[in-house]
Amino acid sequence: SQKIEQNSEALNIQEGKTATLTCNYTNYSPAYLQWYRQDPGRGPVFLLLIRENEKEKRKERLKVTFDTTLKQSLFHITASQPADSATYLCALADSGTYKYIFGTGTRLKVLA
Amino acid sequence: DGGITQSPKYLFRKEGQNVTLSCEQNLNHDAMYWYRQDPGQGLRLIYYSQIVNDFQKGDIAEGYSVSREKKESFPLTVTSAQKNPTAFYLCASSIAGSWQYEQYFGPGTRLTVT
Numbered sequence: 001s002q003k004i005e006q007n008s009e010a011l012n013i014q015e016g017k018t019a020t021l022t023c024n025y026t027n028y029s030p031a032y033l034q035w036y037r038q039d040p041g042r043g044p045v046f047l048l049l050i051r052e053n054e055k056e057k058r059k060e061r062l063k064v065t066f067d068t069t070l071k072q073s074l075f076h077i078t079a080s081q082p083a084d085s086a087t088y089l090c091a092l093a094d095s096g097t098y099k100y101i102f103g104t105g106t107r108l109k110v111l112a
Numbered sequence: 113d114g115g116i117t118q119s120p121k122y123l124f125r126k127e128g129q130n131v132t133l134s135c136e137q138n139l140n141h142d143a144m145y146w147y148r149q150d151p152g153q154g155l156r157l158i159y160y161s162q163i164v165n166d167f168q169k170g171d172i173a174e175g176y177s178v179s180r181e182k183k184e185s186f187p188l189t190v191t192s193a194q195k196n197p198t199a200f201y202l203c204a205s206s207i208a209g210s211w212q213y214e215q216y217f218g219p220g221t222r223l224t225v226t
Contacts, residue, residue: 004154008152031212032212034214041200041220041222042219042220043116043202043204043217043218043219043220044155044202044215044217045217046214046215046216049212049213049214051212089154089155091215093212099157099160099170100145100157100215101157102147102154102155103154104152104153104154105154
């Protein structure tokens with residue numbers, strides 16, 4: 001069956017450290033993979049998109065990698081800050097339709 | 113300001129009643145989506161629409177209905193046939209025809225049915 005998996009356990013890190021979140025998928029061949037941030041009680045906000053032919057994408061303190069062989073994407077936040085505390089969702093586009101498939105998200109808490 | 117609005121933010125209904133959630137966007141996007149989010153679960157797609165007067169069922173469409181009479185609007189009706197309607201409902205839009213673009217989400221509506 002098709003699945004997207006993110007670590008369901010919360011990730012706690014110290015301010016200033018790099019946070020690394022994982023997104024694994026099975027039985028998909030996505031051309032694109034996206035990452036979103038969601039704060040409690042609010043809608044997700046788009047952060048980054050990476051294409052299958054891109055190994056890495058950066059935006060300010062954010063970095064995303066995409067390994068289609070491992071079927072995995074890693075999301076990094078460098079020099080993390082308490083304001084980065086949120087749930088981070090990965091999503092991929094089903095190439096057969098225009099549906100977006102979302103992971104369950106990983107809650108990140110950056111400790112001051 | 114362009115964006116997506118959902119109303120109301122909180123909605124309470126008695127079991128057995130139909131309820132309609134509003135979603136409006138002024139981003140000129142062709143595609144619109146409805147998701148449901150439950151604690152500990154990811155976003156699950158209810159319905160989506162790529163163009164006016166056309167929509168497709170998502171993964172959990174049973175007990176829900178939609179319409180797309182205008183490009184800007186995509187209301188969702190939660191019917192009495194939906195067995196567990198209490199949830200956080202999110203509406204989103206994107207440029208249709210290409211899933212290389214991101215989705216823009218509304219603030220959500222929290223529906224409680226008792």
